[in-house]
Amino acid sequence: MAGAAPLYRILQSQGFGSRRECRALIGAGQIRIAGDAVLDAERLYPLEGLAVNVAGIDWRCRSRVHVALHKPAGYECSRTPRDHPSVYALLPAHLVRRGVQCVGRLDQDTTGLLLFSDDGALLHRLTSPRHHVDKTYDVYCRHEVSDAMLAALRTGVVLRDDPAPVAAHACIRLDSHALRLTLDSGRYHQVKRMLAAVGNRVEALHRRAIGAYPLPDDLAPGQWRLLDDDTLDVLVQPAATMLKATASATSMPSTAADRMPPA
Numbered sequence: 001m002a003g004a005a006p007l008y009r010i011l012q013s014q015g016f017g018s019r020r021e022c023r024a025l026i027g028a029g030q031i032r033i034a035g036d037a038v039l040d041a042e043r044l045y046p047l048e049g050l051a052v053n054v055a056g057i058d059w060r061c062r063s064r065v066h067v068a069l070h071k072p073a074g075y076e077c078s079r080t081p082r083d084h085p086s087v088y089a090l091l092p093a094h095l096v097r098r099g100v101q102c103v104g105r106l107d108q109d110t111t112g113l114l115l116f117s118d119d120g121a122l123l124h125r126l127t128s129p130r131h132h133v134d135k136t137y138d139v140y141c142r143h144e145v146s147d148a149m150l151a152a153l154r155t156g157v158v159l160r161d162d163p164a165p166v167a168a169h170a171c172i173r174l175d176s177h178a179l180r181l182t183l184d185s186g187r188y189h190q191v192k193r194m195l196a197a198v199g200n201r202v203e204a205l206h207r208r209a210i211g212a213y214p215l216p217d218d219l220a221p222g223q224w225r226l227l228d229d230d231t232l233d234v235l236v237q238p239a240a241t242m243l244k245a246t247a248s249a250t251s252m253p254s255t256a257a258d259r260m261p262p263a
């Protein structure tokens, strides 16, 4: 069978355990395909799209996996977190085990769209400074957002310890203390440092889109979703016009808005 692999190897590639553990799962009747337990670990199947049930978990096998997570506040983008739980703890063990990595990092107190993938080429495409992938943030500020601040963010600000000015690709006011910012670069704490450079301070930060792919409305904080290949193209398209033009303060996530200081 062209492109086929033994079942135990397929399960191993999907993160369900070591070679030995996968063989043991098969031997124990824990793997079902089309409703039937498969007991032959060497039996050949095509990997891509194979629908398996692994100890009660339904899974469609894929050679590469991409995941969108709605990151809640209080999670670190690290496999070895220091002060808070890891975002990897929000994913199923088999995805972590197969080696998905965060696409860039969000601060522990930042909420919103975080991607994971085990596709090195995609990780590079989305994070390399040469590719200028848009990231759109809603920013809740301590001080009022003035016209001068918006203008400075659009034309470029100089960050401390970094002489090259950085400009927002797009920047609009959402309300007196909130703005929406699209960046096509990704420096360390970039949004917080840009707001500090214009004399304001970030109280809450929420990433609402990567490229033209918005955080899905029905993905609650802490929930994740697999992305299909069509979505990958959307990730590298410029931020959709709707993100720039139809912003409204009512779209603030309650978690971030709740952390705003009282007016």
Ligand code: URA
Pocket: 105, 106, 107, 108, 110, 188, 189, 190, 191, 192, 193, 205
């Ligand atoms: N910029 C920041 O300052 N923090 C983030 O988490 C993301 C962008």
